[in-house]
Amino acid sequence: MSEQSLEALSDMVTAAHTRIQQTYEHINPVIGVRRGMRDVGIPADAMTIDCLQTRGRILLILHDEQLGVLLYQFANMDAEAGDDFQRMGLAEVSAETLFLWMEDYFSV
Template sequence: MSKEPLKTLSDMAREAHARVQDRHQHINPVVGVRSGMRDIGIPADVMTIDCLRTRRRINLILHDEQPGMLLYQFITIEDEAGDDFQSVAFSEVNTQKLLEWMEAYFD
C-alpha cells in the first residue's frame, strides 16, 4: 500500500490532536502509529488514539485489501481489538471528523 493514506491520516490526527488540546485541557490524546500488523504478515497500517484519563482508545486501520476505506473501532485501552470494526470511506475522513470522535468519546 502507498504510504500516502497513512501520511494523510497522520497529518489529520496531528491537527485534530492540537485542536482538542486547545478546546479541552483535560483531554490529552496520545496518537501512535503501529507497524506490528505488517510485521506479522497482515497488510495493514494501524493508528491508535488513546485518552489516558478515560482509558479509551480509537483504533484506525488502513487495510490494503480495503483500499479507500478507513476501519475504525472505539474500545478501551485494556481491550484487544475485536472484529467489530466499522468502516467509512477514507475520502469522508477529515480533521474535523477525528476531532469530533475524540471529543465525543474521550470527554
C-alpha cells in the same frame, strides 16, 4: 498500503489532536502509529488514539486489501480490539471528523 494514505491520515490526526488539546485541557490523547501488523503478515497499518484519563482508545486501520477505506473502532485501552470495525471512505474522513470522535469518546 499507500504511504500517501497513511501520511494523509496522520496529518488529519495531528490537526485533530492539536485542536482537542487547545479546546479541552483535560483531554490529552496519545497518538501511536503501529506497523507491527505487517511483521505478523497482515497487510495493514494501524494508528491508535488513546486517552489516558478515560482509558478510551480509537483504533484506525488502513488495510491494503481495502484501499480508500478507513476501518475504525472505539475500544478500551485495557482490552484487545474486537472484530467489529466500522468502515468509512477515507475521502469522507477529515480532521473535523477525528476531532468530533475524540471530543465525544474522550469527554468525561
